[in-house]
Amino acid sequence: MKEIRFENVKKSYGHTEVVKNLNFSIHEGERLILLGPSGCGKSTTLRMIAGLEDVSSGNLYMGGKLVNDVPSGKREVAMVFQNYALYPHMTVKQNIVYALRMKKVPKKEIAARLEDALAMLQLRGLEDRLPKDLSGGQRQRVALARAVVKQADFFLLDEPLSNLDAQLRVSARKELVKIHEKYKQTIVYVTHDQIEAMTVGDRIALLNEGVLQMLDTPENVYHRPANIFTAKFIGAPPTNILEMVYYDKHIRFGDQKMSIPNEWIQHIQKANAREMVFGIRPEHLEIMEEHGENTMYAIVRAIENLGAEYAVYLTFNNEEVIALSPHKEWRVGEQVYIRPNVQHMHIFDMATTNSIGYPEKMVNRVPVFN
Numbered sequence: 001m002k003e004i005r006f007e008n009v010k011k012s013y014g015h016t017e018v019v020k021n022l023n024f025s026i027h028e029g030e031r032l033i034l035l036g037p038s039g040c041g042k043s044t045t046l047r048m049i050a051g052l053e054d055v056s057s058g059n060l061y062m063g064g065k066l067v068n069d070v071p072s073g074k075r076e077v078a079m080v081f082q083n084y085a086l087y088p089h090m091t092v093k094q095n096i097v098y099a100l101r102m103k104k105v106p107k108k109e110i111a112a113r114l115e116d117a118l119a120m121l122q123l124r125g126l127e128d129r130l131p132k133d134l135s136g137g138q139r140q141r142v143a144l145a146r147a148v149v150k151q152a153d154f155f156l157l158d159e160p161l162s163n164l165d166a167q168l169r170v171s172a173r174k175e176l177v178k179i180h181e182k183y184k185q186t187i188v189y190v191t192h193d194q195i196e197a198m199t200v201g202d203r204i205a206l207l208n209e210g211v212l213q214m215l216d217t218p219e220n221v222y223h224r225p226a227n228i229f230t231a232k233f234i235g236a237p238p239t240n241i242l243e244m245v246y247y248d249k250h251i252r253f254g255d256q257k258m259s260i261p262n263e264w265i266q267h268i269q270k271a272n273a274r275e276m277v278f279g280i281r282p283e284h285l286e287i288m289e290e291h292g293e294n295t296m297y298a299i300v301r302a303i304e305n306l307g308a309e310y311a312v313y314l315t316f317n318n319e320e321v322i323a324l325s326p327h328k329e330w331r332v333g334e335q336v337y338i339r340p341n342v343q344h345m346h347i348f349d350m351a352t353t354n355s356i357g358y359p360e361k362m363v364n365r366v367p368v369f370n
C-alpha cells in the first residue's frame with residue numbers, strides 16, 4: 001500500500017496557520033499535483049509528507065501507517081527539490097549511486113539500477129563528469145536519476161523542473177511520466193505551473209491560503225471548477241466572472257438577457273442559492289460584428305496578441321470581460337456582440353463562491369472542445 005492520507009492535518013508556524021485542516025487521500029501509484037499560488041502551502045504540505053516538517057495537529061498516514069512521528073529517513077521517500085544539490089566533488093555516476101551504497105544495496109543491483117536510470121534520463125556518456133561540467137538541464141536529470149534509483153514507494157518533487165528552459169521542461173515532463181509508468185511509485189509533485197499540472201497530473205489538488213479548493217482530474221478542474229477560485233486560477237486568460245440575475249427562464253446581465261437550455265433552467269431552479277454569479281472562459285465567448293441569436297452588446301477596450309490568438313478586452317454590463325478571437329480586426333471603442341457558449345457556462349453561489357454544479361446530462365458528458 002503506497003497510499004497517503006491526510007486526516008484533519010494542520011500546520012502552524014507560531015500563531016500563523018499555513019495549512020488548514022487537510023482531509024484527503026493520495027492514491028497508490030498516482031501522480032498527484034499540489035498546485036496553487038505562491039505561499040499557499042504546497043511546499044509545506046510536501047515537506048510534511050517527506051518528514052521534513054512536523055504535523056501541528058491531525059494525522060498523516062503513509063502506506064496505512066501513522067507517520068506523524070516517523071523520521072524522514074524511515075519513510076520510503078525519494079525527493080527532488082528545485083535547488084537539487086549535487087555533490088560537487090563526485091562524478092555523475094557517484095552522485096547517482098551514493099545513497100544506494102550507503103544503504104548497502106548489492107553491487108550488481110546498483111549497477112542494474114544505474115544503467116536503467118542513465119538510459120531513461122539520457123545521461124549515457126556523462127557518467128564520469130563532475131556536476132560543474134554539466135548544463136543546468138543535465139544536472140537536473142542527474143538529480144532525477146539519483147531519486148529514481150532509490151526505487152522508493154513515494155516520489156516527492158518540489159518544482160523539479162523550474163530551472164530548465166521551456167524546451168527542456170517539455171522533454172523532462174515526458175521523462176518523468178515514463179519513469180512513473182515504469183516504477184508506479186506514488187508521486188506527489190509541487191508546481192505553480194498549470195501546464196505542468198495538467199500534463200503530468202492524474203489528479204490536481206488546488207490549494208489557496210492553506211485550504212484545499214478542489215481535488216480532481218485535470219479535465220474536471222478545468223471544465224467543472226468547484227468554486228470561483230478554481231475557475232479563475234486555472235486557465236489563462238482567466239474565467240470571466242460576472243454578476244447575473246436569473247429571472248423568467250433567462251440569465252440577465254443588467255438590461256441584457258440570454259436564454260439558456262432547459263436542463264440549466266431546471267438546475268438553477270433547484271439550486272438553493274439566493275444570488276448567483278456567472279462564469280465563462282474567454283475561449284467560450286464568441287465576438288461578432290452583427291447582432292444574432294442570443295447575442296448581447298459590449299464595447300471593445302483593448303486587444304492583446306497572444307500568439308495563436310488575440311485576447312479582446314471588452315466592457316459588458318459595466319464589467320470587464322475577456323474573449324478570445326482568431327483575428328485582431330476589432331476597433332477599440334466599437335460596439336460588438338458577444339455570445340457565451342451555454343454548453344460551457346458555470347454558475348456559482350455568490351455567498352459560498354461554490355459552483356451550483358451542472359445539469360446531470362452535462363456532468364456525464366465528455367467535455368466538448370470547440
Ligand SMILES: Nc1ncnc2c1ncn2[C@@H]1O[C@H](COP(=O)(O)OP(=O)(O)OP(=O)(O)O)[C@@H](O)[C@H]1O
Pocket residue numbers: 013018036037038039040041042043044045192
Ligand atoms: N519555516 C517557516 N517559518 C515561518 N513561516 C513559514 C516557514 N515556512 C513557510 N512559511 C510560510 O508558510 C506559508 C506557506 O509556505 P509554502 O512554502 O508552503 O508555500 P508554497 O505554496 O510552496 O509557496 P511557493 O510557491 O512560493 O514556494 C508562506 O506564507 C510561508 O511564508
